[in-house]
Amino acid sequence: MSQVRVLVGTKKGAFVLSSDGTRKDWTVDGPFFAGWEIYHVKGSPVDPNRLYASQSSGWFGQVMQRSDDGGKTWNAAGNKFAYDGVPGTHQWYDGTPHPWEFKRVWHIEPSLSDPDVVFAGVEDAALFRSGDGGATWEELAGLRGHGTGPHWQPGAGGMCLHTVILDPADPGRIYIAISAAGAFRTDDGGQTWKPINKGLVSNFMPDPTAEVGHCVHHIAMHPARPGVLFMQKHWDVMRSDDAGESWQEVSGNLPTDFGFVIDVHAHEPETLYVVPIKSDSEHFPPDGKLRVYRSRTGGNEWEELARGLPERDCYVNVLRDAMAVDTLDECGVYFGTTGGQVYASCDGGDNWAPIVRDLPAVLSVEVQTLA
Numbered sequence: 001m002s003q004v005r006v007l008v009g010t011k012k013g014a015f016v017l018s019s020d021g022t023r024k025d026w027t028v029d030g031p032f033f034a035g036w037e038i039y040h041v042k043g044s045p046v047d048p049n050r051l052y053a054s055q056s057s058g059w060f061g062q063v064m065q066r067s068d069d070g071g072k073t074w075n076a077a078g079n080k081f082a083y084d085g086v087p088g089t090h091q092w093y094d095g096t097p098h099p100w101e102f103k104r105v106w107h108i109e110p111s112l113s114d115p116d117v118v119f120a121g122v123e124d125a126a127l128f129r130s131g132d133g134g135a136t137w138e139e140l141a142g143l144r145g146h147g148t149g150p151h152w153q154p155g156a157g158g159m160c161l162h163t164v165i166l167d168p169a170d171p172g173r174i175y176i177a178i179s180a181a182g183a184f185r186t187d188d189g190g191q192t193w194k195p196i197n198k199g200l201v202s203n204f205m206p207d208p209t210a211e212v213g214h215c216v217h218h219i220a221m222h223p224a225r226p227g228v229l230f231m232q233k234h235w236d237v238m239r240s241d242d243a244g245e246s247w248q249e250v251s252g253n254l255p256t257d258f259g260f261v262i263d264v265h266a267h268e269p270e271t272l273y274v275v276p277i278k279s280d281s282e283h284f285p286p287d288g289k290l291r292v293y294r295s296r297t298g299g300n301e302w303e304e305l306a307r308g309l310p311e312r313d314c315y316v317n318v319l320r321d322a323m324a325v326d327t328l329d330e331c332g333v334y335f336g337t338t339g340g341q342v343y344a345s346c347d348g349g350d351n352w353a354p355i356v357r358d359l360p361a362v363l364s365v366e367v368q369t370l371a
Helices: none
Strands: 003-010 013-018 027-030 037-043 051-057 063-065 081-084 089-091 097-099 106-112 118-122 126-130 138-140 158-165 174-177 182-186 214-219 227-232 236-238 262-264 272-274 292-295 301-306 323-325 333-336 342-345 351-355 362-370
Touching: 003 051, 003 301, 003 333, 003 342, 013 037, 013 351, 051 106, 063 106, 106 158, 126 158, 158 214, 182 214, 214 262, 214 351, 227 262, 333 362
Parallel strands: 037 106, 037 362, 081 138, 323 362
Antiparallel strands: 003 013, 003 037, 003 362, 013 027, 037 051, 051 063, 089 097, 106 118, 118 126, 118 158, 126 138, 158 174, 174 182, 214 227, 227 236, 262 272, 272 292, 292 301, 323 333, 333 342, 342 351
């Protein structure tokens, strides 16, 4: 029988939640790295025992962790993040200069073909690659060398590169997203990059339709259709059918189109999930009712999913990397909250139940489906 492993990064450690294919009973292992912020934990799609974790604290800084036994033990050897020695300077919209600095790793994306190759999106916004299982890292400097840096600015959480998507059909193609710069794409493995933000409108910017500067919260892609992208933006849910060359709004009948997370059903490329948040100043569900919304039509038409979720007095948030799906025949959907709950639906979103409560605030949720 298949196994499911849910990898949870929190404000005070990492947790591994495990179940068999029925997904009824769960074991909870952890906390690993107790007391540390674990921004992201993700497993290799090539080697199910290879896990990577981003471990951070204000006192000790950033550490990258690797496990080769499914999370039982971890190794922090290496962790040398090298760049070209020219930090560079950004300028905010008010003209204030800001030198580039390395602060933390927001997102880890293991290679689709080699367990020792892994990418890291960091703050300040940059993309790094390791070819030795995380021991050493080299910046893909073409991104910051693109020339649009003076128009990037930090979002509320910092100027972070938080989304990395590898194209399964084209090894040279990578999509990334930055808060607050927008989405970018490379077609040559990271040597050169282009902004892919046509169609985005951000009224907080001096030029709402500018080439860069948009606050993209998350991007999702179904591996069967790598040219179709879905985006949760700072206001607006968007869709691209041409690898990001252009975007159209698909917010439709959502109660609010502000949120952080977006994901795609494992077997239905037109089925999307979002968690609406009241506003950019009130990061909690509308009316205090936690809801997931599902579209079976690729956007515009959305249905409320409420069974098993809090009906009142719920003021948590669901952060950008805190939703994931498994690949079992009946697709499971999982998300974590800043209140420390991890919810699961074993039927594509129709019914929900908490796997665990009272964890530290959840920063990320990833899922492995194991044979």
